[in-house]
Every structure is written in C-alpha cells, then in structure tokens.
Amino acid sequence: MTEFADMRTVYGETLIKLGDENPNIVVVGADTTDSLKTKPFGKKFPNRFFNVGIAEANLVTMAAGLANEGKIPFASTYAAFLPGRCVDQIRNAIAYPSRNGKNGLNVKMVVSHGGLSVGPDGGSHQQLEDIAIMRVIPNVKVFVPSDTVAVEKLTQLFAQIYGPCYMRLARSKTPVIHSKEQEFKIGKGIVLRDGSDCTITACGIVVGIALEAADLLKQEGISCRVIDMFSIKPIDSELLEKAARETGGIVTCEEHNVMAGFGSAVAETVSETYPVPVKRIGTKDQFGESARDGEIPLLFEKHGITSIHISNAVKAIRSQTR
Incomplete structure (x- = not known):
C-alpha cells in the first residue's frame, strides 16, 4: 500500500x-x-x-x-x-x-x-x-x-x-516516492526508473503521475526513463543531455503553466546540448478554478495533467522520431 x-x-x-x-x-x-x-x-x-x-x-x-x-x-x-x-x-x-x-x-x-x-x-x-x-x-x-x-x-x-x-x-x-536513504544534491536530478524509448521528467507531486504513465506505457511495450527533477534551478543539464541522447525524446510534466516553467527550463537546456522533441504537460496559459478536495483529479484532467496525457505525448514523440 x-x-x-x-x-x-x-x-x-x-x-x-x-x-x-x-x-x-x-x-x-x-x-x-x-x-x-x-x-x-x-x-x-x-x-x-x-x-x-x-x-x-x-x-x-x-x-x-x-x-x-x-x-x-x-x-x-x-x-x-x-x-x-x-x-x-x-x-x-x-x-x-x-x-x-x-x-x-x-x-x-x-x-x-x-x-x-x-x-x-x-x-x-x-x-x-x-x-x-x-x-x-x-x-x-x-x-x-x-x-x-x-x-x-x-x-x-x-x-x-x-x-x-x-x-x-x-x-x-x-x-512517498523516495527511500529515506536517497541522496539529494543541488542541481542533480534523480532517475527513478530507467528506460530507452523516451524520457518522462517531472517535478513536485506530479512525479507520481509520471510513474503511472511509465507503467501504462510498459504494458504497451514502451520503455520510459522517469526522472524526478526536483532541482529546477540549477537544473541537471548533464542528466537531461544524457536522456536526450539515449532515449530520443522528452516529455515534461508540472503543476504549473507550461509557459516559462519547468518544461521550458528543460526545453531550453536540451535545445542547447542535444536537441530532441520535447512535449510539455501542464496548464496551458490559464488560471485554475475551484474544486473540492475530492474533485482535484478532475481538475488535473481538465488541464491535461494525467498519466493518459503523458502517455499520449510519449507516443506522439515516438511517431515523430521513427
């Protein structure tokens, strides 16, 4: 549990x-x-x-x-x-x-x-x-x-x-995603799961959603690397470049506007080191709205922050790069 x-x-x-x-x-x-x-x-x-x-x-x-x-x-x-x-x-x-x-x-x-x-x-x-x-x-x-x-x-x-x-x-x-023994370093992301077909990187509470997406894709034979990029500035440019080179594409996910947020930081970094397709999951230049605690998943769904949306973004990148 x-x-x-x-x-x-x-x-x-x-x-x-x-x-x-x-x-x-x-x-x-x-x-x-x-x-x-x-x-x-x-x-x-x-x-x-x-x-x-x-x-x-x-x-x-x-x-x-x-x-x-x-x-x-x-x-x-x-x-x-x-x-x-x-x-x-x-x-x-x-x-x-x-x-x-x-x-x-x-x-x-x-x-x-x-x-x-x-x-x-x-x-x-x-x-x-x-x-x-x-x-x-x-x-x-x-x-x-x-x-x-x-x-x-x-x-x-x-x-x-x-x-x-x-x-x-x-x-x-x-x-709780990490073990008590996990080491955290400023400017260094954490690879939660290895994979070769695409990378999913997220920050905050949506890291759990990224892991769910990787599970869904695994059932379809798609292997995804999952990175918890808790350090947004400084960002782990070395880890992102490695992921870009080895998996060919990156999907980002954040509980934030996709404009100028975490996904933008990833896209900026990769574009200067090893350009690959990057798709950003987050709110699309919109404000939020009220939702009872039990309705928050519906709010996430309305704004496209779900494991299904991440999965579809991974598939879209793979269709681009094949």
Whole structure:
C-alpha cells in the first residue's frame, strides 16, 4: 500500500531539528504559521520566531535584515503571496544585495499551496506562475520536491549552503516516492526508473503521475526513463543531455503553466546540448478554478495533467522520431 505524508508537517519538524543544531536558524511567517506548521518552532524557540501578519513584503524584508546580520531565516507563507505579492522585495532585498562578497542574502523561502492541488481555495490562490517568476531572478535557486523525503533532505541542505533558495510544497498529503536513504544534491536530478524509448521528467507531486504513465506505457511495450527533477534551478543539464541522447525524446510534466516553467527550463537546456522533441504537460496559459478536495483529479484532467496525457505525448514523440 502506498504511504501518504504531509510535506508541511515534515518541514515544520525538520526546522525544529535544525533549530536545535544551529542557533542562527530563525523562522519568519505571515499569518499562515498554523497552516505552514512552523508554529511549533515558535513555541520551542520564541525568540527566533517572527509572525509579521498579513504583510508579505515585510516578511521578505525582515528576513533579508535577519540574513544581513548573519542569521539563516526560513520565510514561509502561501505561494500565492510569496512570490505573488512581493517580487520587488525578493529581487531587490534578497537576490540583489551581496554580503561578504557572496551573491544574494542567505534567505530560504519555503511556500505551500502551489499549483492546482490547492483546490478549494480557487484560481486566485492556485499559484501557477511561481516557477517562472523565481527562476528568472538572479542568484535564486528553485526547488519543487515530490514527497516528504525530499522536503526533509532539501530543508537540511538549505541550512548548510549559502544563498537564496525557493521551495514549493504541496497542500495535500502526497505519496512517498523516495527511500529515506536517497541522496539529494543541488542541481542533480534523480532517475527513478530507467528506460530507452523516451524520457518522462517531472517535478513536485506530479512525479507520481509520471510513474503511472511509465507503467501504462510498459504494458504497451514502451520503455520510459522517469526522472524526478526536483532541482529546477540549477537544473541537471548533464542528466537531461544524457536522456536526450539515449532515449530520443522528452516529455515534461508540472503543476504549473507550461509557459516559462519547468518544461521550458528543460526545453531550453536540451535545445542547447542535444536537441530532441520535447512535449510539455501542464496548464496551458490559464488560471485554475475551484474544486473540492475530492474533485482535484478532475481538475488535473481538465488541464491535461494525467498519466493518459503523458502517455499520449510519449507516443506522439515516438511517431515523430521513427
């Protein structure tokens, strides 16, 4: 039976562990600390926890100030609000400054409620533009983990490396894909399944859908390589070039607008290293819409983010390259 777990809970628990280890770890929230599961950190370390209220620009600038004084701030709220309400502050207060000769300030921006799976919160809160926004800001690293194992490992990595990081978590519980022993490296994807006929690469909760698509295609005698590309910036150009050379085509899948998102990052990379057909699965320049939790699969289907759509994209690429 597939195990499901909550990314936000694991994020909050990991912050407490990091807080025990490093007194410079601080947490900043914007009236969503209950939802982001960071409030327990505040109960344990009240002098290292700051809730600024519904003031996301202040969230970012306060985090920047703390980083400028040598702290390691984790700033968290919903993706609709960060980056949604404070791109200017992210760009100019976090990414642009230098400290001790290092580019950007050491702020970790970790958000939840990204993508269509926000469901009941509707189109205004279903952030489908954040990857595009954040990956074009210099000095900012961008990550979209597929499960709680990735969340824990990446949160720990953020505390160890210098510089601005952005990570998007899911609202709903997600299937556990990785083993506890899996190693995560900045700028390196993970091959979940090998294959020779085409590559499917995904990020976030749709990695599970990519694996389902590979299972469907296997029944038809089509062998697909599946890559979890949790590190979107920097992206694993070496792994993508290898996949392009060995499988002849790539299908990307994301819970995001296909314009300027993860699929675009893959297409840009492959076009410069080893051009092959790339088909992108994601929302097609549209906003989301309300859906009850039980209806979220229907919302994904409406926007073409399903294993069937991925399977059809793989078949279309194979028909092109034969």
